[in-house]
Amino acid sequence: MARPVGKAHRQDARHESFLRHAGFRYLKLAVMMSLAAILGYFMVDAEPRPNGGSLIGYTLGTIGALLILWLTFLGVRKRAITAGRWKLKGWTSAHVYLGLSLIVIATLHTGFQFGWNVHTLAYVLMMAVIISGLFGIFYYASVPQQMSRNRAESSEVDMLEELADIDRQLEEIAQPLPQPYVSWVQKAVTKTKITGGLFTRLSGRVGNCATAKALDKIRAAISEVEPPLDEQLENVASILARKNVMLERARLHAKYKTLLEFWLYFHVPLTFALLAALLAHIISVFFYW
Amino acid sequence: MGDVFDIAIIGSGPAGLSAAAHAAKIGLSHILLEKTDHLSDTIFKYQKGKHIMATPDQLVLRSDISFAAGSREQTLQIWDEELKFHGINVKYQADVVEITGEKGDFLIRFSNGSELHARNIILAIGTAGNPNKLRIPGGDLPFVQYQLDDPKEYFDEDIIIVGGGDAGIENAMGLSADPEQGNRVVLLQRGPDFARAKPANAAALTQAKEAGRLDFMVSTTPVKLEPGVMTVESPEGPVELPCDRVIARLGAAPPRKFVESCGIEFTGPDREAFPVLSESFETTKQGIYVIGALAGYPLIKHCMNQGYDAVEHINGNTTLKPADEPLLEKVFAGLPGKLDVSGWLAELKQRVSIFQDLSTLQLREFMLESRMHFKEKGKIVFERNDIGSSLFAVVAGRVDIEVDPNNKKIIVPLGDGEIFGEIGLISGRRRSATVRAGTPTILVEIPRRAALKLIATVPAVKRAIDRIATERQIKTIFGSDISDAWMKRLLESSEMMEVRAGEVLIEEGKPGTDIFIIRSGSVLVEKEVGGKQVFLSYVSAGNYVGEMSLFEGGERTATVKAAIKSEIIRLNGDDFDQFLRANPQIRDRVEETIDARREVNRFVEAQKGSFSSVVDLYSSVANFLLEQGLGEATDALLIDESLCIGCDNCELACAETHDGISRLDREAGKTYANIHVPTSCRHCEHPHCMADCPPNAIRRAPDGEVFINETCIGCGNCQRNCPYGVIQMEKMPPKRPGLLSWLFFGKGPGPGQPPKEWVEQNHGLDQQDMPKTAVKCDMCKGIKGGPACVRACPTGAAIRVSPESYLNVTQREGN
Known part of the structure; x- marks a missing residue:
């Protein structure tokens, strides 16, 4: 019905994920680099056998070391919000694909010579970093959607506020109740843990939850008490059930958040260990040259 | 009273006072006449402590009386002192009722019967001198007042405020601001809403009612007043309200009758008309000058300059250039x-x-x-x-x-x-x-x-x-080669209309060939498929709809309704049809452009059975985005939740580039089908925030960003006016140590918005009383590379879109 006239066709923020960034630009680059490395490795007939000390070995080693330094620099890039045309998405994309290309480049650099030494240690640490990174890619690609669905427009602060709100209601409604019901509800209010340590977070549930226990006990008690107490307990149970649902959501939220973060607790420290080993590797190589 | 003064100045507001001061300075015999027993009654009646602004900033003040922005008390005190300093001849309680005579010998008569002669007269009586009175039985009881000096003086009273203009609302808010005072305030408004008040004031009043601080009744008028009780007529019938005090704020009328009786002509018959003035503020009655609010200048600086200029002119200085x-x-x-x-x-x-x-x-x-x-x-x-x-x-x-x-x-x-x-x-x-x-x-x-x-x-x-806009728009859309004769015909049968959000312009299946050009706002095109309205397209200002039926046998093929309040130009369909027939080259052009539209229509028809859920999703996402105010946005931040890892690097980047305060809240806001609209500025076409900014600090930059400059006074109007809650009132946090000293030595709170505790601990003494000012997204104006939130997103979840590309958002290619 209409023809766009006089409209701005601004360069739109291209809507594609970091994995597809710029039409897989960095995937292509990484593949090309890897192919070039493989080609170089087999073209050059290194004597007495392929190893890190040959010309191709040094080349691959230098490229690898520089790549590692550059990949580490993502941590700074992410936090230093300087002016300029850079996009962190592009950096992430390059970080992922060029990081993966290290598998080829560094492995060829070793010439498949492994041993119980600092050189192999550096290699093993690097592979560990890459493997932890693979977890990262997997979670980044799969978790956000679930996390969005679970939180259903409420923010973390909202969730905590709603839980606090439910607790206030519980305290109010429990006050006129006789023992032992009051203390059950009291426990549900004071002893409920939203979540706990790493493993509790990752599981998305809390064993022995005070709220769940209180709910079970009250529900069981409803059929055994006389009116009007049963109705009062019914009300308490419905609020406890609501708290339970909210807790489930909050715990799942914590689980997803942890999934998106915890791999970094391997990835980053291992990177620093790698840098140290790499330094030792380079110094020792030149020292014993 | 045998004296004849060179100048009699009536009214001792800023304009009259400045005129009198200058007359005193250059030694003209003068008299300043004031109806009450104090200077500047309008300002005197301002609420205690009210801040008076000295706008326009760039205008120089040319007066022997000084003036700068400050509180009501400071201003009045300074003027009182300067009155004495200049030896101004002032006469209080002088209520002028008549002016007769001619230039050189005017006779001024007062309400007490006394008289006075003057060669020239300067009228500076303003417009607020005579408030409209409460005309009901009991309206003259002693507890009825027409002003409120200090809202802090009243405790534990039932106070009824009559009139929902700005003055009434400000009084109501002032009286109920402190719950300790225990006042029960009810505001009565004759109309159904608060149309005359500033939107921010009306919003604040509604908020106060919701918070239970006060009450108001609309479509309600007072009927009768007795000690302790006021009877009012409300939509539900008569109601008796407890009442210890009535404050009537019913506006004031410019005393036109009086001014005209002096022989002064006005520019027109309507209420907004002002006296006809020469460049030197002389009226059509020679020897009488009108300055200040009565001349149409409500700003204090203008008034004071005019007082000076008028006196100079009377003194024979006809070559004086105005202060501007x-x-x-x-x-x-x-x-x-x-x-x-x-x-x-x-x-x-x-x-x-x-x-x-x-x-x-x-x-x-x-x-x-x-x-x-x-x-x-x-x-x-x-x-x-x-x-x-x-x-x-x-x-x-x-x-x-x-x-x-x-x-x-x-x-x-x-x-x-x-x-x-x-x-x-x-x-x-x-x-x-x-x-x-x-x-x-x-x-x-x-x-x-x-x-x-x-x-x-x-x-x-x-x-x-x-007319020019319509003509220009027709030419822009249909080509500039339209002959003058045709243009005239199209214009003559055209009509300008304003439509509300949701109003239907074109109904599917109905006959009609009129063309609608969208002048401002935007419209939605929908088609009924399988009993549901399916969204086809969003058409923004500068485009047109309705031409398709000309080619499809006169029947409308889709429904068009306004997405937001819009201005539309309606062209007569028959005239337009003949115009196209007479201009085949334009007809071809129009037909070309609708081919694509036909294609979409056919596609949607074909999807009826098989893909209806896909089409459904497409149209419901579009509707969702429009509901979130993107219909009036020019550039909005969206987050694709299927990519968002919740790292909040967008907020960090925003804080890093804007003095440590993030202007966006990623997690808050609505989500639909993975598209999340965070709390962040949409840079509306006609920004609500701009509507009522006293220092005019909210501007639109050349690239379209709406931003707040450093002249913000922290009044909070914009925050209340923004329907999307994207403006916050914040103090600038103290300076933080740099990134590297944080990274290596753990100094400072690190990148991003510093936590509250850190800010409180590190605020210097000078910063503690720093006022809060309004902060909002400025789209990283002036920062190379554009919005930092988007640049800092590691996964590509954060995107900025203009209205034309909303729908592409819903169609991300794969993962």
Whole structure:
């Protein structure tokens, strides 16, 4: 019905994920680099056998070391919000694909010579970093959607506020109740843990939850008490059930958040260990040259 | 009373006081007449502690009385002292009831019967001197008052405020601000809403009611007042309200009758009319001058300057240049042709048709806000897709409008006195064509606010702009090769209409061939498929709808309704049909463009059975985005939740680039089908926040960003006016140690918005009383690389979109 006239066709923020960034630009680059490395490795007939000390070995080693330094620099890039045309998405994309290309480049650099030494240690640490990174890619690609669905427009602060709100209601409604019901509800209010340590977070549930226990006990008690107490307990149970649902959501939220973060607790420290080993590797190589 | 004064000044407000001070200074015999027993009654009646502003900032103050922004008390005290210092001859309790006589010998009579002679008279009585009274039985009881000095004086009272204008609302808010005072405040408003009040005041009142601090009743009028009880007529019938005190704020009428009885003519019969004045503020009655609010200048600085100028003129100084002269000299500096300011003003009045009906005083005021340009031949005035909402007029020379972006040869020339840029002015959208100087050209550029004021003051300007805008829009859309005869016919049968959000322009299946051009706002096109309205497209200002039925046998093929409040030009379908028949080349062009639309229609029809869920999703996402206010957005931040890892690096980047305060809240806001609209500025076409900013600190930058500059006074109006809650009131946090000292030595709170505790601990003493100012997204104006939130997103979840591309958002290619 209409023809766009006089409209701005601004360069739109291209809507594609970091994995597809710029039409897989960095995937292509990484593949090309890897192919070039493989080609170089087999073209050059290194004597007495392929190893890190040959010309191709040094080349691959230098490229690898520089790549590692550059990949580490993502941590700074992410936090230093300087002016300029850079996009962190592009950096992430390059970080992922060029990081993966290290598998080829560094492995060829070793010439498949492994041993119980600092050189192999550096290699093993690097592979560990890459493997932890693979977890990262997997979670980044799969978790956000679930996390969005679970939180259903409420923010973390909202969730905590709603839980606090439910607790206030519980305290109010429990006050006129006789023992032992009051203390059950009291426990549900004071002893409920939203979540706990790493493993509790990752599981998305809390064993022995005070709220769940209180709910079970009250529900069981409803059929055994006389009116009007049963109705009062019914009300308490419905609020406890609501708290339970909210807790489930909050715990799942914590689980997803942890999934998106915890791999970094391997990835980053291992990177620093790698840098140290790499330094030792380079110094020792030149020292014993 | 045998004395004859050189000047009698009636009214001791800023204007009268300044006039009297100058008369005293240059030794003219004078008398300052004040109805009450104190100076400046209007300001005296302001609420205690009210802050008085000294705008416009750039205007110099030319007066023997000093004035600067400050509280009501400071201002009044200074004036009292300066009155004594200058030895001004003031007479209080002097209520003038009649002025007779001629220049050289006027006779002034007072309500107590006494008289006084003067050679000249300066009328500076303002408009607030006579408040409208509460005319009900009991309206004269002692607990009825027409002003409120200090809301803190009243405790534990039932107070009824009559009148829902700004004064009434401010009083109601003041009386109920402190719950400790225990006042029970009810505000009565005759109308169904608070249309006369500033939107921010009305919003604040509603909030206060919701918070239970006060109550108001609309469509309610007082009927009867007795000690302790007021009877009111409400929509539900008569109601008795407990009442210890009544504050009536019913506005004030300019004392036109009195002014006219002095022999002074007004510019017109309507309520807004002002006395006819010469450049030196002399009225049609020689020897009587009118200055200040009564002359149409409500700002204190203007009033004070006019007092000075009028006295100079009476003293025989006819060559005195007004105080704004140096400012106007600057406006006209650098132009060819060595004219002085009055020369230029005469030139403008003569050449530019929209200025013709303005008085020289009004023109001076407009020119203070406007800019003059001189462009060499071929130089660009503005380019297609530039952001700009100012109005231009050609003073001398010629500009060429390149109406067709694909063919720069097609131009429409505009000569002396013609205006352009009005489409941007009205629609708030980007410029629709490039304009170049065709010869060396002199232009005047009137910014949006001034242009709107011009349209509001001079009806002829509105008509001219409407007509020119319609014509220009038709040419932009259908090509510039439309003959004058056809244009005239189309214009004559065209109609300007305003539609509310949701109002239907075109109904599917109904006959009709009228064409609708969207002048401002936007519309939605929908089609019924399988009993559901399916969203087809979003059409923004500057485009048109409705032509398809001309080619499809006169029946509407889709429903069109307004997405937001819009202005529409309706063209008569029969005339348009004949126009197309007579102009086959235009008909071809129109038909070409609807082929694509037919394609979409056919596609949607075909999907009826099989893909209805896909189509459904598409249209419901579109509806969701429009509900979130993206219909009036020019650029909005969206987050694709299927990619968002919740790292909040967007917020960190925002805080890093904006003094440590993040202007966006990623997690808050609505989500639909993975598209999340965070709490962040949409940079609306006509920003709600701009509506009521006292220092005019909210501006639109050349690239379209709406931003708040450093003149913000922290009043919070914009925060209340924003329907999307994206403006916060914040103190600037203290400076943080740099990134590297955090990274290596753990100094400071690290990148991003510092936590509250850290801010409190590290605020210096000087920063503790720092006022909060409004902060909002400025789209990283002036930062190379553009919005930091988008640049700092590691996964590509954060995107910024303009309205034209919302729907592409819903169609991300794979993962």
